[in-house]
Amino acid sequence: MDEYDDSPYEKELAKLLNALTLDFSSINAAFICSGPFKLMLTTSLENHLFLDQDGYLQIFWDFEREPAARLGLLEHHFFWDYNSQNTR
Numbered sequence: 667m668d669e670y671d672d673s674p675y676e677k678e679l680a681k682l683l684n685a686l687t688l689d690f691s692s693i694n695a696a697f698i699c700s701g702p703f704k705l706m707l708t709t710s711l712e713n714h715l716f717l718d719q720d721g722y723l724q725i726f727w728d729f730e731r732e733p734a735a736r737l738g739l740l741e742h743h744f745f746w747d748y749n750s751q752n753t754r
Contacts, residue, residue, distance in 0.1 A: 698723065702721055703717070703721050703722070703723050704721060704722050704723070705722070705723055705724075705725055706722040706723070706724050706725070707724075707725055707726075707727045708724040708725065708726055708727070709726070709727065709728060709729065710724075710726070711726050711737075713726070714726035
């Protein structure tokens with residue numbers, strides 16, 4: 667047993683950590699761009715949410731009228747179709 671498990675400091679720290687929450691409702695593009703990162707659109711799905719060396723966070727956009735409409739092309743891809751015969 668760790669000798670610090672029952673210390674008041676450990677208990678207080680555990681209480682503070684349990685109270686931490688992250689609220690994404692106020693995070694938008696303007697907030698992200700106000701910091702050290704900038705947003706950049708990409709048509710490469712592989713680069714979605716990729717942070718490059720210059721501080722650009724790449725966001726996938728397929729330039730379709732309906733967002734992510736082009737993702738339908740991946741309907742039978744092993745990543746999306748995890749119940750297919752290929753995975754049995």
